[in-house]
Amino acid sequence: MRERHAPLLLLTQxxxxxxxxxxxxxxxxxxxxxxxxxxxxxxxxAYLAGIARSFGWNVPMxxxxxxxxxxxxxxxxxxIPLSHSVTAEPGKPDSSYAASVIESIERAVRLVVDxxxxxxxxxxxxxxxxxxxxxxxxxxxxxxxxxxxxVAGHPAHPVMMLWSKDLAVVPVTVxxxxxxxxxxxxxxxxxxxxxxxxxxxxxxFGVAHPRLAVAGLNPxxxxxxxxxxxxxxxxxxxxxxxxxxGINAVGPLPADTMFHARARRQYDAxxxxxxxxxxxxIKTLAxxxxxxxxxxxxxxxxxxxxxxxxxxxxxxxxxxxxxxxAMKLAARLTRRPIA
Ligand SMILES: NC(=O)C1=CN([C@@H]2O[C@H](COP(=O)(O)OP(=O)(O)OC[C@H]3O[C@@H](n4cnc5c(N)ncnc54)[C@H](O)[C@@H]3O)[C@@H](O)[C@H]2O)C=CC1
Ligand SMILES: NCC(=O)COP(=O)(O)O
Numbered sequence: 001m002r003e004r005h006a007p008l009l010l011l012t013q014x015x016x017x018x019x020x021x022x023x024x025x026x027x028x029x030x031x032x033x034x035x036x037x038x039x040x041x042x043x044x045x046a047y048l049a050g051i052a053r054s055f056g057w058n059v060p061m062x063x064x065x066x067x068x069x070x071x072x073x074x075x076x077x078x079x080i081p082l083s084h085s086v087t088a089e090p091g092k093p094d095s096s097y098a099a100s101v102i103e104s105i106e107r108a109v110r111l112v113v114d115x116x117x118x119x120x121x122x123x124x125x126x127x128x129x130x131x132x133x134x135x136x137x138x139x140x141x142x143x144x145x146x147x148x149x150x151v152a153g154h155p156a157h158p159v160m161m162l163w164s165k166d167l168a169v170v171p172v173t174v175x176x177x178x179x180x181x182x183x184x185x186x187x188x189x190x191x192x193x194x195x196x197x198x199x200x201x202x203x204x205f206g207v208a209h210p211r212l213a214v215a216g217l218n219p220x221x222x223x224x225x226x227x228x229x230x231x232x233x234x235x236x237x238x239x240x241x242x243x244x245x246g247i248n249a250v251g252p253l254p255a256d257t258m259f260h261a262r263a264r265r266q267y268d269a270x271x272x273x274x275x276x277x278x279x280x281x282i283k284t285l286a287x288x289x290x291x292x293x294x295x296x297x298x299x300x301x302x303x304x305x306x307x308x309x310x311x312x313x314x315x316x317x318x319x320x321x322x323x324x325x326a327m328k329l330a331a332r333l334t335r336r337p338i339a
Contacts, residue, residue, distance in 0.1 A: 006037055007118035007334045008070045009327055010080075010111055013043035013104040014123025016088040016097050018308025019318035021051040024123065025059050026320040027327065028077040034324050037331040039121065040069035040078035042104040044086040048079060051090070055316050066116040082107070090314025093126050098133030101125055105140065109147045112299045119300035119330040120144075123323070124308045127175070138175035141294050144301055152298045159196045159295040161269065162279060162305055163329065164286035167259070168269040169278035170197050170295075181274045182230055185217065190238035190271065191245075197269050198247045200295040204333050213258055213267035214239055214251030215277060221252040235273070259285075279305075288321040291329045300333045302326040 014020030024041050025048070027034075041048070045063050052059045062068075062076035069078040084100035105122065112120050122140050137143035145158035161170045172193045173184050194212055201210035215221075216235060218228030225232055235252040242249040250267070257263060258270060259281040272278035282290050283305060290305040304322035312318055 006070070007331045008066075008116075009037055009039040009119050009121050009330050010066070010108040010117045011039050011041040011327075012108050012120070012122045013041065013082070013086075013101060015093065015101060015126045015129060015308045016043070016047055016086045017090055017093050017313060018124055018126065018310055019313045020123030020308070021048055021090075022055065022313070022316060023304075023318055023320045023323045024048070025052050025055075025057055025077070026318075027323055028059060029057065030320065030324070031073070036324060036327055038070045038073040039327060040064060040066065040073070040080050040117070042080045042082060042108050044084070044100060045079040045081055047086040047088065048077075054090075054314070066111050069117075080107070080111075091310050091312075093129045093308070093310055095129050095132040098130050098135065101130060102135065105143065106147065109144065109299070113148070113151050118334040119302070121323075121326050121330050122301065122303040124304065124306065126308045126310070140301070140303065141174060144294055144297055148297050148299065156298070157192055157196060157296045159193055159200075161197065161293050161295050162282045162290050163293055164282060164290040164325075167264055167282050167285055167290075168201075169282050170269055170271050171273075171275045171278040172271055173274050175275065178274065178276075182217065182228075185230060185234055185273060187234050187238045187241070190214070190235060191241045194238065194242045194247060194249055194271060195245065196296045197271065198242075198249075201268055204295075204300075207268050209248060210269065211267045212242065212247060212249040212269055212271055213253055213263075214242075214249055214271045215255040215258060215273055216252035217273040219254070219256075221254045230273075288319055289325050290322060291326045293329065293333070300330050302330040302333070 145156040216231040222231030
């Protein structure tokens with residue numbers, strides 16, 4: 001383990017045919033202007049160098065061991081090489097590089113857990129590309145929980161939070177089909193999620209008394225049961241249990257009216273019942289600034305809010321803002337101990 005003055009972030013490769021490689025290069029090129037903390041990327045250096053060349057960007061790279069990364073960062077982009085080489089074409093997803101994507105995540109987690117770096121920032125992966133190669137986890141969120149189980153000594157309950165200055169949202173159910181949402185929602189799941197969110201808003205984000213707004217599942221939060229019973233049968237008891245545990249939770253709120261500006265001032269995080277109920281409002285309000293942060297892990301993990309954007313990969317037009325926001329938030333969160 002090294003002596004550190006500034007946090008060192010480890011950036012995963014993500015999908016090499018997506019915008020991750022060009023965003024990584026842009027972030028390093030703008031490190032001084034944007035005050036980006038030192039980071040190293042775990043990828044195939046030859047592939048990344050090829051991407052830089054294709055844009056005509058002069059980005060010196062240095063292949064390093066993790067403990068050399070912080071010192072190298074000022075003059076070159078530190079690259080921790082993988083055992084898998086990468087062959088890919090921007091915009092053309094292909095499961096042949098899946099092993100390198102997975103290796104990058106696994107090795108970065110190991111290095112963070114072992115104390116060689118302070119936080120993990122993940123570049124976007126294409127889920128279906130990994131599924132085609134046999135990847136058994138819905139996304140990073142669930143994979144990272146599996147990887148951190150042995151570290152925590154118990155299976156981690158990962159909670160996805162999309163965070164921005166003006167809005168933080170948490171989908172209680174995450175990467176499942178819409179048809180499975182109602183049957184997957186339980187009072188216990190909502191309570192466990194709410195407790196993790198409240199605890200980590202305090203411990204990691206410094207919110208002394210977090211206020212949680214809990215969405216209903218159905219239109220008008222069920223309209224007294226006329227438009228669905230989950231709001232009264234599952235969600236309301238969860239709110240009572242959270243309040244009994246001393247957590248300031250309100251709801252179930254009609255989801256269509258809880259995200260306008262005045263409503264957002266009433267809470268620190270909104271618990272939504274499914275993926276799009278949470279992610280549509282935040283990506284509409286703050287697509288370029290929002291950060292995906294996984295709560296419930298024994299280490300800090302952030303990610304940009306967007307995906308692989310295959311439609312623009314290789315064109316050089318992708319905005320690095322959300323990745324940069326993810327790096328800055330990761331550095332900020334490392335300053336607070338994780339319980
Ligand atoms: N954390 C992660 O690893 C995430 C991965 N994904 C994956 O990404 C893949 C593609 O997902 P989509 O739903 O198409 O979402 P997407 O975010 O990749 O793209 C949606 C639209 O936003 C644009 N866009 C995205 N990021 C941008 C940026 N930085 N600058 C400028 N424009 C940008 C794209 O060009 C596209 O038109 C999926 O396979 C999904 O699994 C999606 C979200 C998060
Ligand atoms: N839409 C958010 C998303 O898919 C992020 O998933 P993960 O890979 O961070 O679990």
